[in-house]
Amino acid sequence: MVNVKLQVNGRAAGADVEPATLLIDLLRGPLxxxxxxxxxDTAQCGACTVHLDGEAVKSCSVLAVQANGRSVTTVEGLAREGQLHPVQQAFIACHGLQCGFCTPGMMMTAACLLQKTPQPSDAEIVHALEGNLCRCTGYVNIVAAVRQAAQAGQQEAA
Ligand code: FES
Ligand code: FES
Structure with missing residues (x-):
């Protein structure tokens, strides 16, 4: 077993894991x-997307030991001080989800995009979400939600 220590959603966390344990299994299991x-579980659907040191990664393609000493944000860490993240608010307002299975990953990818590119074009939104699959929505409302979150960020900055 290997002891992994990391920051998760701003708090110290850790667990003893097998060397081959995936980050997603650390997050969903011990944590x-x-x-x-x-x-x-094959790095295709994007449902498992989290932020690792601020980068959106598919946590089924990262070993837990690779996150040792690093900072992870999961969907549980998107809201701050009881306030939903603008992306979360926009997904609700724009009906950017149906069954919700893909939604945490979609939102983590979108939040990372807006962190780096606060005012993305629709083409940039679509490109950023290419690795996140949704079986329900047809994507239109998801793109609209990311667009609305970007507009909300612009108004906040003004
Ligand atoms: S579970 Fe990780 S990409 Fe599908
Ligand atoms: S809302 Fe069902 S998979 Fe996206």
Missing amino acids: GLTGTHQGC
Whole structure:
């Protein structure tokens, strides 16, 4: 077993894991953060997307030991001080979800995009979400939600 210590959603966390344990299994298992969804386990669906040192990564393609000493944000860490993240608010307002399975990953990818590109074009939004699959929505409302979150950020900055 290997002891992994990391920051998760701003708090120190850790666990003893097998060397081959995936980050998603650390998050959903010992750390109890089941908001990160496990879809394909083959780095295709994006449901498991989290931020690792601020970068959106598919946590089924990262070993838990690779996160040692690093900072992870999961969907549970998006809201701050009881306030939903603008992306979360926009997904609600724009009906950017149906079953919700893909939603945590979609929102983590979108939040990372807006962190780097606060005013993305629709083409940039679509490109950023290419690695996140949704079986329900047809994507139109998801793109609208990210667009609205970007506009909300612009108004906040003004
Ligand atoms: S579960 Fe990680 S990409 Fe599908
Ligand atoms: S809302 Fe059902 S998979 Fe996206």
